[in-house]
Amino acid sequence: MSKGKILEFYKFEGALNDFVIIDGRSNKLEYPLEVARMLLDRHASIGGDSLLYLEESNVADIKMRVLEKDGSESQMCGNGARCVGLYFDKFFGKRSIKIETLSGLKEVKKVADGRFVVSMGPVQKLGNFVIGFKEDYQTTLDLFSLKLYIVNSSEPHAVIPMMNINKIPKAKGVKIAKNFKLFPYGINVDFIEIVNKNTIKIRTIERGVYEETLACGTGAVASAYVLHEFFGGNNVISVKALGGDLTVIIKESENLLEGDARFVFKGEIEL
Numbered sequence: 068m069s070k071g072k073i074l075e076f077y078k079f080e081g082a083l084n085d086f087v088i089i090d091g092r093s094n095k096l097e098y099p100l101e102v103a104r105m106l107l108d109r110h111a112s113i114g115g116d117s118l119l120y121l122e123e124s125n126v127a128d129i130k131m132r133v134l135e136k137d138g139s140e141s142q143m144c145g146n147g148a149r150c151v152g153l154y155f156d157k158f159f160g161k162r163s164i165k166i167e168t169l170s171g172l173k174e175v176k177k178v179a180d181g182r183f184v185v186s187m188g189p190v191q192k193l194g195n196f197v198i199g200f201k202e203d204y205q206t207t208l209d210l211f212s213l214k215l216y217i218v219n220s221s222e223p224h225a226v227i228p229m230m231n232i233n234k235i236p237k238a239k240g241v242k243i244a245k246n247f248k249l250f251p252y253g254i255n256v257d258f259i260e261i262v263n264k265n266t267i268k269i270r271t272i273e274r275g276v277y278e279e280t281l282a283c284g285t286g287a288v289a290s291a292y293v294l295h296e297f298f299g300g301n302n303v304i305s306v307k308a309l310g311g312d313l314t315v316i317i318k319e320s321e322n323l324l325e326g327d328a329r330f331v332f333k334g335e336i337e338l
Contacts, residue, residue, distance in 0.1 A: 081146035082282035083310025103134035135275025145284020196223035224289035281310030291315035
């Protein structure tokens with residue numbers, strides 16, 4: 068990547084979870100992780116929660132890499148996948164696409180103008196994300212006087228039920244997210260308030276960002292799954308995030324995430 072390269076980018080948001088999208092098929096980056104760190108800075112550059120870098124795929128329509136502002140790469144992004152679905156709908160006329168991610172193939176379908184559903188697949192093994200629970204699909208832990216329900220909904224999440232979503236211990240949440248001795252790659256932390264068997268409120272601290280974001284798609288799926296599995300929740304669950312509402316449908320073979328996606332603007336930036 069030569070100095071002074073002019074880079075074309077797109078800005079999208081889903082439930083105010085905002086993303087910079089760069090299509091690497093036409094704007095190839097030599098050092099995408101370094102570029103992500105620069106571009107996601109809200110004060111000195113474009114700003115965003117994550118950079119979605121698109122590459123050619125041999126098994127899907129596109130490969131989506133989720134690059135974070137700390138220079139790391141995440142497995143998957145549910146809200147981001149819907150934004151990529153909108154990108155392909157708006158600029159290539161495709162209402163349905165398959166996306167290759169680090170957590171497997173995901174399918175995104177347009178269900179209405181500006182609204183998409185993502186087939187997230189079933190919950191996955193915790194693997195290397197949680198020390199000592201490699202083969203488990205879920206576990207519970209007590210940390211900092213909080214009860215954690217841990218699942219991998221394409222991303223590792225620690226779901227913490229609270230009585231009042233307006234009074235979350237945010238500092239403890241960041242400490243949990245950064246507890247690298249227990250979670251070697253960090254972990255997403257979701258505080259939830261259970262309204263009823265159909266509805267939860269949620270606030271999320273995302274790994275890689277290590278601060279609160281206005282919504283998190285994989286967090287919505289993980290939290291809805293916890294409500295369903297541990298608290299007798301129904302199969303269709305409304306998840307109310309600070310940035311908007313998402314719908315999660317729990318099935319035996321897969322979990323579906325539905326919500327809005329919005330194109331914000333297109334631009335160019337000199338690197």
